Amino acid sequence: MADRIILTIGTKKGVFVADAAKPRRSFALRGPFGPGVPVYSTLIDTRGTPRLYASSCNPFFGMKVLRSTNMGKSFAETKSAPAFPKDDGRALVNIWALEAGGGKKELWCGVEPASLFRSHDGGDSWDLVPGISNHDHARKWQPGNGGLCMHTIIRDGNRVHLGISTGGHYLSEDGGETFRASNQGVGAGFAPDPYPEFGQCVHKIARHDDAPGRLYMQNHGGWADWTGPGGPRPDIGVLRSDDYGRSWRSIAKGLPSDFGFPIVVHPHDADTVYVVPLEGATRSCPSAAPAVWRSENGGESWSRVARGLPKKQSYFTVLRDAMDIDRLKAPALYFGTTTGQLWIGREGGEQWDCLFDSLPPIYNVKVAVV
């Protein structure tokens, strides 16, 4: 019976693991593992005996994938990390996404430069997925501020949704064999064409198992006052699809900013979605007062949930993979900050408490009940 909450926390200086009993009163922290090396992606793989994975993105010595089979008491490198074929011409810069695939050992991995890899043996060997990695568009994508990264992998039977910054949303309906750009209604603020076929700076995509046709997207917003070619593009930052990602519409009205990075769906209610609006210039919350914003009607309206969070003078950023939500009956949200705090929002974000306040800058937070 699942009875513990486990958190993986990817930071600039390695991965930490925290766990707690179900009431979540006190979390024990261990780590860092892969000390001193940035960790942009983690995965808590709950298929069978739980395994934890972390990308270890070493600026000196290249990429590694770390794996723990003892709930984060120790980590070891897998036998290999994703790598491009020698004649490809591209070299791995970073690992941005690790997701569970089919069966018990398949893993999917999104990397920089934006490409997809798949492992059939729990991360010991990796194959490039050519349908997207060698897509006709692949050499035309441009790096965003964080690099040219494939950061979102969502599997839904034979459908696969990918988020690429800056490439946009790509959809496969044949299990990942072929992909097509699927960005109708997804705006871009940094190009003359406000609605290009591809090249949008998608920040994160989320969905709910009970509503597979519904997807939510945090896009690169903040273009309401744009005066360049094509004119202003208000509200392109927070979007929703109701047709499996074929088309998208804005749900940003009511938010203080349509710019942000993470977007998270409530585990028991596909209509409840959370974002962290940020000011585009500073990448911090409006008025330097951090807040999560919640919609309980699929984005038709939004409310601020910030009880317990600092009320002023807080300039941290919550990055694209630094917020998650557990699956308990009254779920808790968790987010990590670029200033090294890990916050828990109990009762779906009603009450916030700081679990750890002096970690390294946090890139990634994942939670599971195990």
Added chain:
Amino acid sequence: MVPTGSDKFHSMGSAPAITIHVPGPLRTYCAGAAQLSISAHTVRAALEDLQRNQAALYRNVCDETGTLRRHLNMFVNSDNVRDLNGVDTTLAAGDVVTILPAVSGG
């Protein structure tokens, strides 16, 4: 000092014997060795020797295109190969090749 394989010239007895100093964080990829003794005419040949005989170490030094990783420096004696002839820098018997992380990496 751990002897490794040799390049094609070495098998003919003509490649100079050199020493590669391995930085601490990479010794786990070559059985803990701090130094490797190989024979190679050039830095490129030395890297090819590592690729053949110390594959795990090589993957930490060069990316999948064969390029020396951006935040690593290689020195031949006291000179950075970037200031010499890059990986085509020739080696002489007794040369010491040192691999070091650059400060640029963070």
